[in-house]
Each structure stands twice: as structure tokens, then as C-alpha cells.
Amino acid sequence: MKGQPMFQGRVSATLRRVAPVFAGFAIVVAVAAIAGWNGAAAAGLSGREDAASGIGAWHDAPPVDAAGTGTGSRAPQTQQQLAGSDPHGAYTLTTSSCAACHRSHTAPADTLLTESAREGALCFSCHDGTGANSNVQAQYTDVNVPANNAATSSFYSHPATSPSSHISGLVDEFAGVLNRHSACADCHNPHTMNSTLAVGTSSGWRASGALAGSAGVSASPAYTWTDPIVYEDELCYKCHSGYTTLLSYSKESYKKTDKLVEFDTANASYHPIEAAGKNTTSQLAASLAGGSRWNTFTTGSTVRCVNCHGDYRAASPAANARLAPHTSRYRGLLIANYRDRDLKSSSQAYAAADFALCYLCHSQAPFSTTSEDPRADTNFRYHGKHLRGISNEGGGGLDIDTLGAGQGNAICAECHYRTHSTKLAPWAGNQDYARGVNFAPNVRPIVGEAAPLWSPVTQTCTLTCHGEKHDPESYAP
Amino acid sequence: MLAGTRGAELNARSWRRGALAVTGRPRLIAMLAVTCVPAIVVYAIVARSDARPLPSPGGASAAALPRHAQSLEGAARPMGVAVADDGTIYVTEGSGEHRIRVLDQQGQALLSMAAPEAEAGASAPVYVAISPAREVYVSDQGDNAIHVFAPDGAYIRDVAPPADTAGVWHPLGVGFAPDGRLLVTDVTPGQHRVMVFDPSGNFAFAFGSEGNGDGEFSFPNAAAVDGQGRIYVSDSNNGRVQIFDAAGGYVETIDAWAGGKLGLPRGLAIDGRDRMFVADTLSGLVLVYDVSGAPKFLYSFGGGAEHPLHYPNGLALDSAGRVYVTDRENNRVEVWQTY
Helix, strand or coil: CCCCCHHHHHHHHHHHHHHHHHHHHHHHHHHHHHHHHCCCCCCCCCCHHHHCCCCHHHHHCCCCCCCCCCCCECCCCCCCCCCCCCCCCCCCCCCCHHHHCECCCCCCCHHHECCCCCHHHHHCCCCECCCCCCEHHHHHCCCCCCCCEHHHCECCECCCCCCCCCCCCCCCCCCCCCCCCCCHHHHCCCCCCCCCCCEEECCEEECCHHHCCCCEEEECCEEEEECCCCEHHHHHHCCCCCCCCCCCCCCHHHCCCCHHHHCCCCCCCECCCCCCCCCCCHHHHHHHCCCCCCCCCCCCCCCCHHHCCCCCCCCCCCCCCCCCCCECCECCCECCCCCCCECCCCCCCCCHHHHHHHHCCCCCHHHCCCCCCCCCCCCCCCHHHHHHCCCCCCCCCCECCCCCCCCCCCCHHHCECCCCECCCCCCHHHCCCCCCCECCCCCECCCCCCCCEEECCCCEEEEEECCEEEEEEECCC | CCCHHHHHHHHCCCHHHHHHCCCHHHHHHHHHHHHHHHHHHHHHHHHCCCCCCCCCCCCCCCCCCCEEEEEECCCCCEEEEEECCCCCEEEEECCCCCCEEEECCCCCEEEEECCCCCCCCCCCEEEEEECCCCCEEEEECCCCEEEEECCCCCEEEECCCCHHHCCCCCEEEEEECCCCCEEEEECCCCCCEEEEECCCCCEEEEECEECCCCCEECCEEEEEECCCCCEEEEEHHHCEEEEECCCCCEEEEECEECCEECCCEEEEEECCCCEEEEEECCCCEEEEEECCCCCEEEEEECCCCCCCCCCEEEEEECCCCEEEEEEHHHCEEEEEECC
């Protein structure tokens, strides 16, 4: 119109004419889309409610094969294309094993995994006995396994089925932080596993194929992230050492100690994880020859963490067997029972079942008698007397962490309190003791002494236990 | 329309201007034609492309998608499911109390069964099948046995393993053929195979061995028989379903669907219209094939937003065309109505 800018007039006029065209086109397209243009199934169906219930899969699906037929049957595959039904390694370039656990474009979880919640649900699709010989899922639904209780420092399982902050087993999620978790991939690398067994060496046991390719923390150099691990203990040190932040407790028997400190081979006494032990006496050799499950260890052997913290279900496993510490009915994820917190009541008789863990490797014979005669299979001739022959001795309570407790037969832990080594014994004066000797908090020092004391040189004890004064008492023959 | 000098200029321009000069009803008709024709052409090209499954040769009704019917709760980590001809539903639990839950069609719990005098924690029922006599057969990998129960839950006996197992076997999949034969998949380490028992319960023959070639198995989880007597085996860890004739002779393999390769095929069943339904645990779907002739993939379901399957495992069909799938990690049995 006159007076208006020419351009504006042209645009508005054109739009008035063209707009209905585009509007009509948009309406038709919209109707077509609603009617199934998005790739839904055969025409003539009212399966709109099904668009959400499965046809969505089409959006996730890769294009059909070149023939475009959409059929499900193909010519029999070659052996190469079907190579291996084991998705855990030895991959060929044409493998389809990756798809067992990963989705390239539609993965709902981290690291392209199909699992959207807990890693374990994916692994248990096979490791529940329906796709693998190892039924790990059954271990996690074992009715005999109590729930973990952090308040009482009572742990019975590595919580692989619990939600966690886990991202990847090859990422250091533990250094210097309190981030305790154990998804399957924190211990197992599913890409590099194999069936080899653990092998004992003079520097410790080399990790089995079940742990091949996993990351851990080394002892030498100490506190160093190690990927992959070489020794089995390096996997354990990742979470059970000062490399990460351990749970802290005030009660001595609840404390979670730094295992890297305890198994240091410079210590005076330790269970031989990283090297053979310091006790090379013939008595210890004879004791080891009488173990109830493993009797071939010698004073020159190393042992595995899982020889004590392993699968309790196996009937008579070899020392190098797959003893995975997934869950246990015994506190501390132990492979056998070990009574270490509750003292015996005054009239309670000795029971071998209380110390089944120790007897796996150490002969029970010295504890089967109250005789005080010297023996060839123990360095302390009063072992039997203390465990069997002092019922009704002392008037204390039953808590091993309470000074003065004790009223009946002794338990191993009263004189061998810290079992891994003596380095972190609760009594500072015991921390360089040999032979695993370190006294529990319930053992009283003699007046004037800072700690209950033992001397292997004079073969004496200087302490008060269960009300009985040893000032000093000698066990020399 | 612009009037005056401006209008005259515009009207004197190209044929498009001339067309736009048309007004009224003819103009409306012309515009509809202009918009609809290209839209129809585009729709016809794209919507009819091969990027869709082919309709079933059985006709439009056979290709109609299943409709989700209901979700049944009450079983912890359900692994296997079976439906009796009276509609009673049997579901095995993979965790919790490890019982066999018995539900009615409304999902109400009727009773539960457990293996007899099993050491606490040892029993682990996996798959379940109903015999023609309505006995309940349950494979138990904790006991390494097939327990047989009466419909009221009373334990009757265990299926005797074939003599060549020396009494030690690892039965996993269980299924009944229409003629009453019992099929059992055995996953004894190194000796994965399928066993066939006659309707009287006597061992008839076994076929297959462990491996990944034709006729070989790696953790076969299910076996079923179609109307022609052919045996279908869910060869789970090999990612395929293998088809055999009634004597156990290898016929062919299904290892893919329109969306790619099979992931972890588990429970499977064939309905009266020659459709095979198989639960693919790792794809989270039920895949359906027409097996009246050479197997043809039809469609999938179970991956949608409303009732997504989270590790489907066991699968069963009833006589009313319903598909039952154990939605393992959702602790449910999902039921779809097929057409």
C-alpha cells in the first residue's frame, strides 16, 4: 500500500499466500506420522499402545542387512563368526562377543554396558549357573551369610550386588578417600580373564587367571597403583591398606588395620603373604605338617589371603584352588570359623570348632591335651593347658577388649590378638614380638609395666591373665 | 490482493502470481491438492520402505503386535515360568527363598513349593514345565535334579537321570512336547546336550555335544517342540536357536533378528500358529519368528518405555494366546496377549 516500505509489503503478501500451503503440508505430514510413518509394523493395525511396548526397539536397531528382507534366518555361520561362546577374552577381530555386554549406541550404563543399575545383574545373567559353571549369584543369595554390619565391624561379603559409586575397575577410585565398594569389576577384569590357577612363589602368590588384568596396589614399591596386578595380594591391598581410607573404630577388635604395614617382611612376625615367615623352627614345621586341610605348607612357604579369607563352601580345595572371597557365613569373610572376640565363659569346655580356621594349617594336636610336657609340634608347651585346663579361672567378663576380662578357658586371640602380624599390636610393647605373639586388651600388665610382656630369650611371660599373675612365669622345659 | 499500481505490477509477473491470483473455493481446492500430493508421495516412499518387518504370511491378524496384559508380582528374581492348561502360573525364584510360586490368572498367590529336605540354601530352582498329567517339573541347579511336584505342591519324585550319567547330571532346561515327551537340556561341564524322555518318563535318547558348531551347545537353556515334531533348542551362550528334527538331527540355526544378532536367547516356546517366541536376555526383548517354513523374523516386543523387560529369562505360552515372560531384575512376570 502507498506509504509502506515496499519490502515489507511484499513479504506480508507472499506469506499470506504461501502460509496455507505449508500449513496444509504440515497437517498431512503430521497425520501420516501418527498413522505410523515412524517405522511401525504392518499397516492396518491399531497397535499404538505397542509403539511404546517394543517397537521402540526399532529406533535402537541398526539397519537391516543388505538384502533388506528383515528375515531372522541366515545361512549357517562359519566357525569364525561363531568363535567362542566365552565372552571373557581371546577375542578375534571378527568376534561378536562384545555384544554380550556392550551396546555401542544405546547403552544405558557407564562403559557402554547393557546394565543400567548394578553391574552384578549383568554378570549374574550367566554366573548364576545358567551360563557359566561358576554360580556366583548363589553365593550372594546364600541364606547362611549374614548381612554386613559396619557398626559392629562385622563383614560377611564383598558387596558386589549393592549400588555403589563404581565406574570402572581400572580407574583408581580409592586413593586417599573413603569410597569402599566392590562391584564385580573392582576385582575382575572381564576382558582378560583366563582359567589359570594361582601359583606360589617366594615373593607371594601370583594372581590366578580369574584376576588377570585387574588393578591393585603394590607392596613394592609400597602404596603404588599397579595395573595389572602380578601378585594376588596386590588386589587386596587396593582396599585393605592405607592406600585408601579405612573405616575407623575405637574398639580394638573392630579395627581395620593397614595390611601393607602388617605384611611388611621387615616385621618381626607375620603370616607369610609377601615372603616366607620368620619362624623357621622345627616345631613350626611339624605344626604345619598337621594341618587339617592344608598340610604341605612349610616354614619356607608363602600363603594366600584367600587361604583364610576364601570360599567356605568348597569341600576340600587345594591351596591354589579358586577360593574367591565373595561371601561367607563366618565373620571376616573367613573360610572357617574363628572365635576372636568372645571369651569363653567360666565353665565352657574347649571346642575345636572355635579355632577351625587355625587348624586348617596348624596341627590341632598340641591343643588336644592338658599335658605340660614339651612337644615337637609347638614351641609353647602350655598351649593345651591354656585352652583346656583353666576353666573357672578369673572373675572378669567376656569381652576381649576389656581390661581384666576372662573367666574360663583361653582363646587363641588372647595371646595372638592381631593375627596378620604383630606390627600393629594394641600394646606398643608387643609390636616387635616374634611367633605371632601379641596380647589382647584384656590381658593386664604387671604393676609397673606398660604392657603384658613376653620374652622368647628367657622363655617367660610377665602379665596377669584371668586373674592369674605371671610375674614372671617360665615355660622353659 | 494488492490493488493499484503495485497490484498491477505483481499481477503482471510470473505464472505463480497468476495462480495465486485465483481466489475462493477453486483456490482452496488447488491448495489442498498442492499440499496433499507431495505428502502422500513422501509417505508412500518412506513408510512402505523395507525398514520394517514383513507382515506374517498368516495374514494381518497373525502379524498384529501383542498387547501388554498384566504384570504379576510375587517372585524374587524370577527365572522360569510355566502355565498349566487351567491357567495356573508357576514361577521359580532365583533368589530370596528360592521357592516355586504358584499364582492364578489374577496374580493372586495360591501356594508355593520347595525342594524336599534340601540343605538350607542349596536348592536353586531354575526352569519349570507342566506335564500333560499336570505334574510340575522343576529343574534345580542347587540339587542338580529335576523335582516333580503334584499340582497341590506335594513332592512326588525326582526324574531319574540317564544311566550314562552315573547319577550325576546338571539338568537346566525342561520342556514337554505336545506328545508328552520330556526334553531336558543338560549342562554337565564338558557334556552339554539335550535329552529326550518318552511320555512314560523313560530315557529315550540324547543328542548334541558341547561346542559351537552345528549340533553343538554351550549352556542350552531351553528346548521345545513345534507342531511338526521339530525340536528347538535355545543354545544360549552361542547366541542362537538351533532346530533339529524329531530324532535330533540338525536342521538349521536362527542367530539373528532384524535388529542384529541374538544376544542371549533363553526361554522359548512355539504356539499353535507356528510362531516361535524366544526371550533374549541381553537384548531385553522377546523375539517372534514364523517357523511354518524357513524361519522368518516377525517382530519383537518388550523394549518399550511402559513395560520394559529387564533381563527377561523364562518364557511360556498358554492356550489363550498369552505370552508369559519372567522379567528377572524387575521381579515380575510380564504377560502379553498375542493375536
